[in-house]
Structure formats: C-alpha cells, structure tokens
Amino acid sequence: MxxxxxxxxxxxxxxxxxxxxxxxxxxxxxxxxxxxxxxxxxxxxxxxxxxxxxxxxxxxxxxxxxxxxxxxxxxxxxxxxxxxxxxxxxxxxxxxxxxxxxxxxxxxxxTRTDLAWELPDGARALRFDPVAVAAYDLFILRRPGAYDAYDLATQAAAEAGYAAMDDDARATLERTIIAGLPGSEEGFTSPQFLRAIEAYxxxxxxxxxxxxxxxxxxxxxxxxxxxxxxxxxxxxxxxxxxxxxxxxxxxxxxxxxxxxxxxxxxxxxxxxxxxxxxxxxxxxxxxxxxxxxxxxxxxxxxxxxxxxxxxxxxxxxxxxxxxxxxxxxxxxxxxxxxxxxxxxxxxxxxxxxxxxxxxxxxxxxxxxxxxxxxxxxxxxxxxxxxxxx
Incomplete structure (x- = not known):
C-alpha cells in the first residue's frame, strides 16, 4: 500500500x-x-x-x-x-x-453525535448515537413527519435524553450534527437544514x-x-x-x-x-x-x-x-x-x-x-x- x-x-x-x-x-x-x-x-x-x-x-x-x-x-x-x-x-x-x-x-x-467521547483509557473518540439523532430530529429540528421514522421506544428515549440536556448540550448536539465536520463542504443552521431537506x-x-x-x-x-x-x-x-x-x-x-x-x-x-x-x-x-x-x-x-x-x-x-x-x-x-x-x-x-x-x-x-x-x-x-x- x-x-x-x-x-x-x-x-x-x-x-x-x-x-x-x-x-x-x-x-x-x-x-x-x-x-x-x-x-x-x-x-x-x-x-x-x-x-x-x-x-x-x-x-x-x-x-x-x-x-x-x-x-x-x-x-x-x-x-x-x-x-x-x-x-x-x-x-x-x-x-x-x-x-x-x-x-x-x-x-x-x-455524521456523528459526539466528537469527544471519553474512552476508558482517557483518549477521546468520535461516536454516533441514534437516540441523540432522534432527539435532535424530534425536538430541535422538529422535522415534519419525523415521528414516523422512530419506534415508540426510541421516541421515549429521545424525549428523556432531550429533557436531560441543558441549553449548552442541546446547542452542542445541533452544532455537531449539522455545522459541518472536517471534510464536509457545507454546514447549516437548523432552519436552513429544514429548507434543504425539502429539496429532497x-x-x-x-x-x-x-x-x-x-x-x-x-x-x-x-x-x-x-x-x-x-x-x-x-x-x-x-x-x-x-x-x-x-x-x-x-x-x-x-x-x-x-x-x-x-x-x-x-x-x-x-x-x-x-x-x-x-x-x-x-x-x-x-x-x-x-x-x-x-x-x-x-x-x-x-x-x-x-x-x-x-x-x-x-x-x-x-x-x-x-x-x-x-x-x-x-x-x-x-x-x-x-x-x-x-x-x-x-x-x-x-x-x-x-x-x-x-x-x-x-x-x-x-x-x-x-x-x-x-x-x-x-x-x-x-x-x-x-x-x-
């Protein structure tokens, strides 16, 4: 190689x-x-x-x-x-x-939901959590029809996770998902992201x-x-x-x-x-x-x-x-x-x-x-x- x-x-x-x-x-x-x-x-x-x-x-x-x-x-x-x-x-x-x-x-x-997930040895890794994605989709982005994409257990877990976040944690999750990670050529705000989804x-x-x-x-x-x-x-x-x-x-x-x-x-x-x-x-x-x-x-x-x-x-x-x-x-x-x-x-x-x-x-x-x-x-x-x- x-x-x-x-x-x-x-x-x-x-x-x-x-x-x-x-x-x-x-x-x-x-x-x-x-x-x-x-x-x-x-x-x-x-x-x-x-x-x-x-x-x-x-x-x-x-x-x-x-x-x-x-x-x-x-x-x-x-x-x-x-x-x-x-x-x-x-x-x-x-x-x-x-x-x-x-x-x-x-x-x-x-796409990831955590950019600094701590490992047992103290190093940090990237992580993707589908419940965190659902929390953003349902309660921050509020995408029309989003509930149809998740089963009841995921909806409940997402609601509980969202309720446990303070404003800073919610803003960090939003930024992590849509602001653009290294190599991505574009980033969005949530309203921009909703409008962009409509094109699809x-x-x-x-x-x-x-x-x-x-x-x-x-x-x-x-x-x-x-x-x-x-x-x-x-x-x-x-x-x-x-x-x-x-x-x-x-x-x-x-x-x-x-x-x-x-x-x-x-x-x-x-x-x-x-x-x-x-x-x-x-x-x-x-x-x-x-x-x-x-x-x-x-x-x-x-x-x-x-x-x-x-x-x-x-x-x-x-x-x-x-x-x-x-x-x-x-x-x-x-x-x-x-x-x-x-x-x-x-x-x-x-x-x-x-x-x-x-x-x-x-x-x-x-x-x-x-x-x-x-x-x-x-x-x-x-x-x-x-x-x-």
Whole structure:
C-alpha cells in the first residue's frame, strides 16, 4: 500500500512535516477554499501540489471533489455543474492527480453525535448515537413527519435524553450534527437544514440511485480518457437519516452501481469504518470481490454497540477484522501488481493532542498510531506469506 494521511491544507493544525515524520509518503487533500460547484483552477492545483512536494511528500489522491446538491437531485443548473466538474477533472489530470474521491450523500457528509467521547483509557473518540439523532430530529429540528421514522421506544428515549440536556448540550448536539465536520463542504443552521431537506421531498432511494448513475454517465467517459478513477466514498453512517435516502451503504449497492456504469473510471473508496457499521457487510470479502474497482482505502474500525450506536475503535480493534482485511488487500496488491493508496482514518485524540486544538477525528497522534499499526500489520502479513507486494 501507499501510505498517506489526510491534510486539510495550509490551515490544518497538523503540518506537512508532521505527516512526513509519521512515516507517510503522501497526503490526500482538496482545495477546500474553492466553493462547492466551482471549477478547481489548474494553477491552484499545481501550487498546492508544489507545496506538498516541497515538504517531501506527494499528492496523487483528491479527497474530495464535491458533488453539488443540484447534481444529486438532478435539478437547477445540472448541465453547467457537470461541465464544471469535467473541467476540474481535466485540471487535476493535467497535474498528475489520477484518483478523485467523492460521495453521493444528500446534504450531510459523515455524521456523528459526539466528537469527544471519553474512552476508558482517557483518549477521546468520535461516536454516533441514534437516540441523540432522534432527539435532535424530534425536538430541535422538529422535522415534519419525523415521528414516523422512530419506534415508540426510541421516541421515549429521545424525549428523556432531550429533557436531560441543558441549553449548552442541546446547542452542542445541533452544532455537531449539522455545522459541518472536517471534510464536509457545507454546514447549516437548523432552519436552513429544514429548507434543504425539502429539496429532497421527491427524491427517494430509487431516484437518488438513478441520479447517481446519470452523474457517472456524464463524467466517466471523460475520466476514462484522462486515466482518472472516480472513487465513491460509502455512506457514513450507512443508512438513511433525517428522512434522506442513502444508496452507497452495502456491497449490493456498489455492485449495482458498477453494473449500471461499467466504465473503468467508476471505482470505490473502500472505507472499512463506514461499511463496517453494518454487520452484514463482509469487509475482507468485499476486497476480494470488488478487486480492481478499489482505488483508495480508508482503514479504520468501529465498535458496534448493542443499541445501534457505534464509536471509533482502535485501528486493529473493534469489528473491522482488520487482519483479515489487510490479508485480502495484500492478496489484491500482489495479484494486480499495484500499490493501493491508503490512509488511517479517524484516530483517537490522545496524549499531547488532548491539550491541542485539532480537527475532530484528525489529530496527529491517534492517526500516527493507526498508521504504525497498519504498516506493521501489512509487513507482518507480507513476511508470513513470503510475498512482498
């Protein structure tokens, strides 16, 4: 694997030299300063790449080139936005960047309800609690029809949880869910979020799938010509929330997308954390079966909890079966003779980072620990099999 870390640009509290010292050879990043739906200028891409290379690292994977909401709903200035997306791909290819990550989640990118959940050892992790989501949906957002989405037990638990919160706790929950987490391109207030949800009133799961296919059919022929692979990041969490459909949550979802858009450029960012929230996703088997379609790896693990909640576990812990995943990745790398870009994802906030301002999930030391563990696991598997990838 090619070892990378995510970097959020010049304003990231984690510096490029920190990433290099952690042992990575590259970063994955984006032009976060460019508004969603605008063209990424070639000179800005080249300047960012030069900055990264000057630090002794490389940039070959974009994370992410955002898909405007009008493309997801297939409305408004769809043709113009498609043309802009194509031009951004041309500009990235001209700078030697050949893997472009995107997602097709409506409105919200990855979603959590607690950004500093304390673990028994004192480190902090990201956590998702469906009862907290229901509390926000029912009593803060007050989304019309929200009660239909929750059973009576969840409604009761959400009401009790909401009643136990003071104003600060309620504001923190609201901000955590909708203000925009690292990597998200947009944030909302609750009234803005309600209005944005209304734009999806006629978009069910089948329609969203069709819109996803239409987007890929419009951009993949050019990506094929450019030698660029578009890799879709799975839904996080991998199920509908706030009445919004999500359609990249299971292996069957991905297989259907590949069948409908068979272009070589139509690929997958295999996130073992996002897919791993669902016990019905066989992560090592997905590596084996999806094979060459996998252009980028997010290696992390979540611990599923009994009530449907989950939290970010240690990279080699939790429910991901990381040793089996890594064995499958090594097998794929040897079979295809390629080094797949990877990054450790959503590390714990720990040690000195507990006293520093960090992006939630993207502090340095927790990810450095994860990278070291994953590097050691990969090397151990290679030595055990006697075949170096």
């Amino acid at each position: 090619t070892q990378t870390m995510r970097w959020f640009g010049p304003n990231d509290p984690v510096r490029l030299r920190d990433i290099r010292q952690a042992g990575a050879t590259g970063v994955v990043t984006a032009l976060h300063e460019v508004p969603n739906g605008a063209v990424w200028p070639q000179d800005a891409i080249a300047a960012r790449k030069a900055e990264i290379q000057a630090a002794g690292l490389d940039w070959t994977v974009v994370e992410s080139l955002p898909v405007n909401e009008a493309l997801k709903t297939r409305s408004g200035d769809w043709d113009m936005l498609i043309d802009r997306y194509r031009q951004s791909l041309r500009n990235l290819a001209a700078c030697g960047i050949r893997v472009v990550t995107y997602n097709f989640m409506p409105l919200l990118d990855w 009133a006629d978009v069910d799961a089948a329609t969203l799938r069709d819109n996803h296919v239409a987007f890929l059919q419009a951009v993949c022929p050019l990506a094929d010509e450019l030698g660029v692979q578009l890799v879709v990041h799975p839904d996080d969490p991998p199920f509908p929330i706030f009445g919004l459909p999500r359609v990249v949550s299971t292996e069957a979802d991905v297989a259907d997308l590949f069948a409908r858009v068979p272009n070589a450029s139509n690929g997958l960012c295999l996130c073992t954390g996002s897919f791993g929230v669902r016990a019905d996703n066989d992560l090592p088997g997905m590596v084996d079966r999806l094979g060459s379609r996998i252009g980028f790896l997010h290696l992390r693990s979540v611990q599923r909890e009994a009530d449907g909640a989950f939290h970010e576990a240690e990279h080699l812990g939790g429910d991901a079966r990381m040793a089996a995943v890594m064995t499958a990745v090594h097998r794929l790398s040897v079979r295809e003779g390629r080094s797949i870009p990877m990054r450790p994802d959503h590390g714990h906030q720990m040690l000195d980072d507990l006293n520093r301002t960090t992006n939630p999930g993207y502090s340095l030391l927790g990810r450095m620990r994860g990278l070291a563990e994953l590097r050691g696991l990969e090397r151990g598997i290679a030595h055990a099999t006697g075949v170096m990838a």
